Each structure stands twice: as structure tokens, then as C-alpha cells.
Amino acid sequence: MMRLARWTALILGLAVLGWQGWNARNxxxxxxFLVSDIVVALLLVVASRWSSNRTAAVLxxxxxxxxxxxxxxxxxxxxxxxxxxxxxxxxxxxxxxPCLIGAIVLGRGLSGQGPT
Numbered sequence: 001m002m003r004l005a006r007w008t009a010l011i012l013g014l015a016v017l018g019w020q021g022w023n024a025r026n027x028x029x030x031x032x033f034l035v036s037d038i039v040v041a042l043l044l045v046v047a048s049r050w051s052s053n054r055t056a057a058v059l060x061x062x063x064x065x066x067x068x069x070x071x072x073x074x075x076x077x078x079x080x081x082x083x084x085x086x087x088x089x090x091x092x093x094x095x096x097x098p099c100l101i102g103a104i105v106l107g108r109g110l111s112g113q114g115p116t
Contacts, residue, residue: 001105001106001108001109002053002056002057002109004105005057005060005102005105005106005109006048006049006056006060007048008064008098008101008102008105009044009045009047009048009060009063009064009102010044010045010048010049011098012041012044012064012067012095012098012099012102013040013041013042013043013044013045013048013063014041014045016037016038016040016041016044016067016095017038017041017042017045019037019091020034020037020038020041032074032077033070033073033074036066036070037070040063040066040067040070041067043059043062043063043066044060044063044064044067046059047059047060047062047063048060057106057109057110058110060102060106061102061103061106061107061110064098064099064100064102064103064106065099065103067095067099068096068099068100068103071092071093071095071096071099072096074088074092075089075092075093075096078092
């Protein structure tokens with residue numbers, strides 16, 4: 001399960017960083033979630049490569065939880081602005097899925113209810 005969590009953290013972190021690169025390329029780099037996206041995405045990438053499983057698990061749990069909060073806030077903000085079905089809203093909504101999977105997998109592993 002730890003391997004799954006590590007890959008999920010790495011892919012999610014790189015996807016968020018890639019999205020920020022795409023935004024910058026298209027002139028939309030500065031936005032309300034820029035700093036939190038970059039910091040938490042980097043945390044997930046670093047945590048996915050951390051050598052100690054226990055430390056990596058704690059860092060990834062924090063990263064998945066923080067990224068889920070960012071995605072929820074971004075989705076809520078976009079819905080309030082009337083952007084219900086644009087690609088950004090869809091991506092921030094679907095971004096919750098790997099966050100939840102990662103947090104659940106790590107939670108089970110840390111609590112001793114699943115293989116690590």
C-alpha cells in the first residue's frame with residue numbers, strides 16, 4: 001500500500017505543478033491558489049521520494065489532506081463565480097479523488113488495518 005501512496009503522491013504533485021506551468025504559459029499564472037498549489041505539490045513530490053516509510057507516510061498524509069482542502073476551496077470558489085462546468089472546475093473536483101485514495105490508504109496503513 002505504501003508504494004501505491006507514493007506513486008499517487010508523485011503523480012498528483014507533478015500534475016498540479018504541470019497545471020501551474022500550463023497556467024503560466026497561457027497567462028493565467030497568478031491566482032488565489034498559486035502559492036498553496038506549488039507548496040503542497042512540492043511537498044507531495046518530496047514526500048513520495050522520502051526514504052523513511054514512516055516519515056513519508058506522515059508527510060504524504062499532510063500533503064493529501066492539504067491538497068484536498070485546496071481542491072475543495074477552488075471548486076467552491078469556481079461554483080460561486082458561476083463557472084460550474086468549465087475544465088478548471090471539473091479538474092479541481094476530480095482532483096479530490098487521488099487525495100481521498102491517498103489519505104485512506106495511508107490512514108489504513110498507519111493505523112495497522114492494512115498492509116504497508
